[in-house]
Amino acid sequence: VQLQASGGGLVQDGGSLRLSCAASGQTFSWGTMAWFRQAPGKEREFVAAIRRSDGATSYQDSLKGRFTISRDRSKNTAALQMSSLKPEDTAVYYCAASPRSWIMSARAAISSYDLWGQGTLVTVSS
Numbered sequence: 001v002q003l004q005a006s007g008g009g010l011v012q013d014g015g016s017l018r019l020s021c022a023a024s025g026q027t028f029s030w031g032t033m034a035w036f037r038q039a040p041g042k043e044r045e046f047v048a049a050i051r052r053s054d055g056a057t058s059y060q061d062s063l064k065g066r067f068t069i070s071r072d073r074s075k076n077t078a079a080l081q082m083s084s085l086k087p088e089d090t091a092v093y094y095c096a097a098s099p100r101s102w103i104m105s106a107r108a109a110i111s112s113y114d115l116w117g118q119g120t121l122v123t124v125s126s
Contacts, residue, residue: 001023001024001025001026001028001066001112001115002011002023002024002025002113002117003021003022003023003095003096003097003116003117003118003121004021004022004023004024004113004117004118005019005020005021005093005094005118005120006019006020006021006022006120007019007020007079007120008092008093008121009121009122009123009126010123010125011085011095011122011123012031012039012120012125013085013086013087013124013125013126014084014085014086014126015085015124016077016081016082016083016084016085017082017102017122018079018080018081018082019035019076019079019080019082019093019120020077020078020079020080020116021033021047021078021079021080021097021098022076022077023037023076023077023111023115024073028076028096028097028098028099028115029052029076029099030052030076030097030099031051031052031053031098031099031100031101031102031109032049032050032051032052032063032100032101032102032112032113033049033050033052033071033078033095033096033097033098034046034047034048034049034095034096034098034107034108034112034113035047035048035049035069035078035080035093035094035095035096036093036094036096036110037089037091037092037093037094037122038092038094038119039088039090039115040065040091040112041049041076041093042091042115044094044110045060046060046081046107046108046109046110047060047063047067047080047093048060048067048069049069049102049107050061050069050070050071050112051077051102051107052071052073052101053057053099053101054063055070055071055101056104057069058104058107058108060108065097066082066083066084066085067080067081067082068080068081068083069081069082078095080093082104083112085094085122085124086124087123087124087126088124090122091121091122092119092120092121092122092125093119093120093122094116094117094118094120095116095117096110096113096115096116096117097113097114097115098113098115100112103105
């Protein structure tokens with residue numbers, strides 16, 4: 001099973017991008033899918049997560065209102081819509097998945113996820 005992240009690219013300050021994450025290979029029914037990001041020289045940080053069963057979402061507080069995570073259960077995918085992007089949003093964005101349906105307090109932890117995508121680069125120019 002693999003996770004494939006796509007949709008990254010170069011965008012201007014204030015622009016928008018939509019990232020997608022798809023599970024491929026053997027049938028993998030994820031319980032929670034999340035996005036993390038890692039900027040150069042910084043640690044990987046939580047961005048957002050969504051629970052497959054009920055669509056419950058979690059966000060990094062500073063990103064609420066600009067980023068929206070969604071899922072398509074029929075397609076086994078999740079997406080991250082990013083708007084009003086800023087240069088400080090520049091990072092490699094990783095999608096991650098877990099077969100478990102995590103409660104809110106666990107969704108932001110890197111250790112909660114078993115499967116990781118390869119990352120997609122988002123660059124926001126000023």
